[in-house]
Amino acid sequence: MALIRQALSQAVTLGMIVSSALIIWKTLMCITGSESPVVVVLSESMEPGFKRGDILFLHMNKDPIRTGEIVVFNVEGRDIPIVHRVIEVHERQDTRDVDILTKGDNNKQDDRLLYSHGQHWLKPQHILGRAVGFLPYVGWVTIVMTEKPLVKYILISALALLVITSKD
């Protein structure tokens, strides 16, 4: 009986850790108004400002998108968000409709080639958020875990082992 109780207690502890992480993530989503409140920089297209492995804090509100803002967007059909700067804005007179063009600071060309086939402009609904703050190097953990999944599995197994074998 004592063994079952101990096993249950450890399962609850594990569940609590996972739930707290989830709660923190979802709260961040609410506060920043963005679906991904934190993103990791994956490419060198914004160097030297943002290097691979940096993380960006995002914020989204109803303010209109203007040139110069660093925005994160998803191209239709692709999962990986892109972080680039807005270089052109054309806002319609009567509707809130806006045409947006972006470009990476370190790229020679604008992003038209990155957009979906036949798409010349981004729209506000494609924008996930604006970059408002940044921390260097912290994102490398995510990059390593994505590009070498073995590291991820080892890490998770080690963590699970630690929780199970801890005396409290």
Next chain:
Amino acid sequence: MHSFGYRANALLTFSVTILALMCAMASLSDNLNSPSPTSQIQILNINWFQKQPHGNDEVSLTMNITADLQSLFTWNTKQVFVFVAAEYETPKNSLNQVSLWDAIIPTKEHANFWIQTANKYRFVDQGSNLRGKEFNLTLHWHVMPKTGKMFADKIVMSGYRLPEEYR
């Protein structure tokens, strides 16, 4: 209580907390800075002004850009991204912003500059509205810190006008 594991864990947590605190303080120190940048833009020449085959107006111009952005730099500044955009209104669009030129300023010493350049990016309208168009030129800067919050602002310069006829 005194095993290697516990000590390593305590050390790691403490150092990460201190690091996070230092990053936050570095970022907050940027708020103490009150910048006073200045800038002037002169249009030296309209190189050409055409209606492209797809029906949109395009203009190429040469500008003289001077700016003193030294007051934007703090010890926590990694670089300042500066760009010049043309802003104007058309019957179809309440606002058009087209970026004409940009540069990265890596240090304070580079921040007091003068440059004569043609527009780096194409100045293309959505349509054919640019003849005789009055527009503003805005100089924007984006201060990118070593850690923390990014700041952006701009200076708006008005009174520019495109020619009445294509050339």
